[in-house]
Amino acid sequence: MSRLHPASRRALRESWPLFIAAVPFALVLGLAMTESAIPVVVAWSSNLVIFAGAAQLATVTLAATATWGTLVATAAVINLRHLMYSAALAPRFRRQPAWFRWLAPYFLIDQVFALTSARTELDDDDWRRYYLTAASFFMTSWCAATTVGLVAGSAIPASWRLEVAPAVMFGGLVVIGLTNRPGALAAATGAAGCFVSLGVPNHGGILIGATAGVLAGYLADRARARDAAEDPAAWS
Amino acid sequence: MVVSFVAALAAVLAVGVLTYTARAGPILLLGDRALPAEAQRALRYVGPAVLSALIVSLVAGGQGVDGVDPEEIAAIAAGCMVAARTKNLIAALVAGMGVLWLLIWLF
Numbered sequence: 001m002s003r004l005h006p007a008s009r010r011a012l013r014e015s016w017p018l019f020i021a022a023v024p025f026a027l028v029l030g031l032a033m034t035e036s037a038i039p040v041v042v043a044w045s046s047n048l049v050i051f052a053g054a055a056q057l058a059t060v061t062l063a064a065t066a067t068w069g070t071l072v073a074t075a076a077v078i079n080l081r082h083l084m085y086s087a088a089l090a091p092r093f094r095r096q097p098a099w100f101r102w103l104a105p106y107f108l109i110d111q112v113f114a115l116t117s118a119r120t121e122l123d124d125d126d127w128r129r130y131y132l133t134a135a136s137f138f139m140t141s142w143c144a145a146t147t148v149g150l151v152a153g154s155a156i157p158a159s160w161r162l163e164v165a166p167a168v169m170f171g172g173l174v175v176i177g178l179t180n181r182p183g184a185l186a187a188a189t190g191a192a193g194c195f196v197s198l199g200v201p202n203h204g205g206i207l208i209g210a211t212a213g214v215l216a217g218y219l220a221d222r223a224r225a226r227d228a229a230e231d232p233a234a235w236s
Numbered sequence: 237m238v239v240s241f242v243a244a245l246a247a248v249l250a251v252g253v254l255t256y257t258a259r260a261g262p263i264l265l266l267g268d269r270a271l272p273a274e275a276q277r278a279l280r281y282v283g284p285a286v287l288s289a290l291i292v293s294l295v296a297g298g299q300g301v302d303g304v305d306p307e308e309i310a311a312i313a314a315g316c317m318v319a320a321r322t323k324n325l326i327a328a329l330v331a332g333m334g335v336l337w338l339l340i341w342l343f
Contacts, residue, residue, distance in 0.1 A: 038239065039244060042241065045245075046252070051255070059251050072247055075255070076258075079251075082255065083261060086261060087266070090266040106259070108259040167308065168332035168333060170288075170290055170291045171312045173325065175328075183281060187288040190286065193289060205289065206289045210289045213281060213286070216285075217278075217281025217284070218274075
């Protein structure tokens with residue numbers, strides 16, 4: 001531990017609470033893998049190939065009922081938000097080496113985005129160390145936790161409703177990150193937009209709500225554009 | 237139905253490729269060009285907007301409004317309130333799940 005670079009130590013210190021919060025999701029995913037229509041080995045391999053909780057859960061649970069095309073399209077729509085994460089982080093990658101620009105996106109999960117987009121004060125080398133440490137930590141612990149869920153998760157009674165934990169976790173993440181009115185408006189509009197479009201298939205409501213929320217936040221921010229400049233990553 | 241080994245593996249690989257493409261595209265393609273200031277202004281609100289929409293979609297569970305149940309809403313609300321007060325994610329999770337289990341036990 002003491003031989004770790006300070007940026008790496010900081011990454012581990014700030015990563016583990018987010019991981020603890022993601023453990024229920026990992027356990028639920030592991031449990032879903034045992035009940036999935038697809039072979040357990042293939043389902044587990046999604047940890048390494050997809051590495052995105054919501055898309056993995058969709059893939060594993062939809063396999064029994066969805067067509068191949070529907071399944072892939074659903075997971076792709078769920079993951080469109082990563083396009084926006086990537087665009088938000090792109091400026092930070094401009095001065096990074098090519099190998100890191102190609103490798104880093106593989107690990108760009110919600111938690112890694114939330115952590116690394118907030119670390120605006122780190123210089124490029126420290127930010128890369130911070131990113132890679134958090135990324136390795138989440139990949140390793142995610143694989144371990146889904147394996148635990150796969151092996152032992154079935155012992156947890158369904159009455160514990162562990163599947164609710166991810167929504168509670170995301171709610172906390174949003175609230176903790178809110179620092180201004182446009183952010184709160186973006187969150188409220190995102191939720192409302194998704195709610196009114198729940199009938200849209202393939203989780204299309206996520207994208208509709210997200211678009212409406214970003215638009216609302218953007219317009220509100222513009223309306224008070226002359227105010228003091230704000231931290232671009234303040235929400236996280 | 238994606239049940240055969242090969243079809244399942246192909247589906248996982250396809251989702252993996254699409255996921256990487258979404259994550260890598262802007263980082264690799266924006267290159268040395270800076271994002272316009274207006275785009276950055278909009279991207280600032282991607283986080284709260286997408287995550288809130290994701291919460292609603294998770295709560296509905298793919299069953300539309302029928303999938304929404306009051307205990308789940310109470311759990312999320314409790315988690316949000318504790319998060320607002322403590323800024324602590326684990327406290328929020330414990331409070332949310334605690335309220336959920338209390339409600340399940342009561343009713």
